[in-house]
Amino acid sequence: xxxxxxxxxxxxxxxxxxxxxxxxxxxxxxxxxxxxxxxxxxxxxxxxxxxxxxxxxxxxxxxxxxxxxxxxxxxxxxxxxxxxxxxxxxxxxxxxxxxxxxxxxxxxxxxxxxxxxxxxxxxxxxxxxxxxxxxxxxxxxxxxxxxxxxxxxxxxxxxxxxxxxxxxxxxxxxxxxxxxxxxxxxxxxxxxxxxxxxxxxxxx
Numbered sequence: 001x002x003x004x005x006x007x008x009x010x011x012x013x014x015x016x017x018x019x020x021x022x023x024x025x026x027x028x029x030x031x032x033x034x035x036x037x038x039x040x041x042x043x044x045x046x047x048x049x050x051x052x053x054x055x056x057x058x059x060x061x062x063x064x065x066x067x068x069x070x071x072x073x074x075x076x077x078x079x080x081x082x083x084x085x086x087x088x089x090x091x092x093x094x095x096x097x098x099x100x101x102x103x104x105x106x107x108x109x110x111x112x113x114x115x116x117x118x119x120x121x122x123x124x125x126x127x128x129x130x131x132x133x134x135x136x137x138x139x140x141x142x143x144x145x146x147x148x149x150x151x152x153x154x155x156x157x158x159x160x161x162x163x164x165x166x167x168x169x170x171x172x173x174x175x176x177x178x179x180x181x182x183x184x185x186x187x188x189x190x191x192x193x194x195x196x197x198x199x200x201x202x203x204x
């Protein structure tokens with residue numbers, strides 16, 4: 001009975017997600033990420049063949065820009081709606097003396113930045129005018145957060161969905177602290193899996 005009840009629960013969960021568009025939303029996020037990545041790689045390839053030394057620029061970035069500055073920029077970006085893709089920093093970490101240790105540090109910083117974003121949401125919630133502005137701006141994510149709750153946090157932590165933005169939204173919705181801290185832990189396997197892909201498959 002317990003096994004049957006468990007399977008039935010998951011089946012109902014699957015049907016609910018399918019009906020409410022959860023899989024479509026995640027799939028759209030993955031598609032947009034792949035599309036943007038393909039365009040960026042194409043532009044970089046064309047630039048490297050004409051006027052830009054990509055390897056030289058990357059080497060300069062790795063060996064001349066202070067590590068503390070890179071880490072500071074990464075944390076600020078992850079805390080403020082992620083204007084810079086975190087994958088660029090994963091590529092950067094590959095050139096460090098201990099890439100996996102550096103990658104784990106980035107994952108921890110991203111997790112902490114998610115908590116900061118959540119706190120931003122809590123602060124926004126306290127000001128009616130500011131809350132009304134962001135509620136209108138983030139209407140889609142607020143609607144999705146109410147439908148999917150912690151599952152949306154997990155999806156954002158593991159996929160290219162905007163993690164920081166969703167953390168702000170769940171903060172605005174007064175999502176429970178403990179659940180937020182637990183579901184955000186999926187940020188760690190996300191970084192490790194992407195690191196595995198970049199280090200050993202893409203081999204940049």
